Amino acid sequence: MPPDLRQLYDDHAPALFAFxxxxxxxxxxxxxxxxxxFLKLTAQPGxxxxxxxxxxxxxxxxxxxxxxxxxxxxxxxxxxxRAAAEPVILFAPGAxxxxxxxxxxxxxxLAELPAEQRAVVHLKLWEQMTFAEIAEALDIPANTAASRYxxxxxxxxxxxxxxxxxxx
Amino acid sequence: MNDFERKLSQQVFRQPPxxxxxxxxxxxxxxxVPPNWTWRDWFWPSPSAWGALAALWVGxxxxxxxxxxxxxxxASDLARQPLPTTTLLSYHTARDFNHVLDxxx
Numbered sequence: 001m002p003p004d005l006r007q008l009y010d011d012h013a014p015a016l017f018a019f020x021x022x023x024x025x026x027x028x029x030x031x032x033x034x035x036x037x038f039l040k041l042t043a044q045p046g047x048x049x050x051x052x053x054x055x056x057x058x059x060x061x062x063x064x065x066x067x068x069x070x071x072x073x074x075x076x077x078x079x080x081x082r083a084a085a086e087p088v089i090l091f092a093p094g095a096x097x098x099x100x101x102x103x104x105x106x107x108x109x110l111a112e113l114p115a116e117q118r119a120v121v122h123l124k125l126w127e128q129m130t131f132a133e134i135a136e137a138l139d140i141p142a143n144t145a146a147s148r149y150x151x152x153x154x155x156x157x158x159x160x161x162x163x164x165x166x167x168x
Numbered sequence: 169m170n171d172f173e174r175k176l177s178q179q180v181f182r183q184p185p186x187x188x189x190x191x192x193x194x195x196x197x198x199x200x201v202p203p204n205w206t207w208r209d210w211f212w213p214s215p216s217a218w219g220a221l222a223a224l225w226v227g228x229x230x231x232x233x234x235x236x237x238x239x240x241x242x243a244s245d246l247a248r249q250p251l252p253t254t255t256l257l258s259y260h261t262a263r264d265f266n267h268v269l270d271x272x273x
Binding site (some may be wrong): 005006009013014016017018021022031032034035038039060089090091092094102103106112118126153156157164 | 181
């Protein structure tokens with residue numbers, strides 16, 4: 001019996017939207033892909049039967065859908081990178097100005113990473129997935145996931161260290 | 169996870185826009201779930217054309233069947249007709265006998 005889609009949306013859409021927003025760096029794309037994922041599941045509810053790790057399954061579906069959407073538009077990874085340069089609001093607004101400036105700097109730093117590194121960093125830091133789970137979600141070997149994370153994190157650290165040290 | 173990673177992971181992402189949920193499930197109600205397989209699927213893309221063709225075949229078949237003689241009568245007619253080889257053989261046999269008995273042909 002497939003799960004209730006409204007419940008599924010309430011449980012997982014915030015995480016999927018965050019991942020898509022960070023991966024595509026465009027709110028319109030994140031919305032479109034999230035919508036496509038759930039419309040696909042509405043049309044084919046049988047795909048959800050027997051899924052054990054629902055979050056991982058949905059993230060995998062969202063990642064594939066995001067890549068397909070870019071391929072369809074013949075923009076591919078280069079466009080994701082171009083879009084990464086466009087301003088986007090990734091994080092929830094906060095009252096603390098220091099936190100706000102750190103979030104703004106983090107948003108810019110994430111834009112410096114290649115899309116696939118960003119995807120791994122996101123799943124590791126914000127979804128607390130293991131490299132094996134990330135590997136399965138993104139269809140890459142676990143070693144590749146680990147190395148992408150290491151490179152991505154090193155770059156973020158290099159870009160954010162001054163501000164991070166200042167705020168500590 | 170070191171302090172830097174912990175600091176990053178504590179940053180909270182934006183929520184999806186509230187209207188997205190309403191729009192999504194509004195649209196989802198219009199999604200046509202494909203029905204189970206039916207015989208009509210075989211006749212894609214034009215069930216009417218294939219149906220008309222099938223009706224024509226049935227019509228031709230019916231006309232052809234009614235015009236042709238029945239199987240039983242055809243067999244008895246054929247049985248009554250002498251075969252051409254049998255006729256030829258009879259002629260040769262009679263001529264040979266006439267020759268032996270010295271009857272004029």
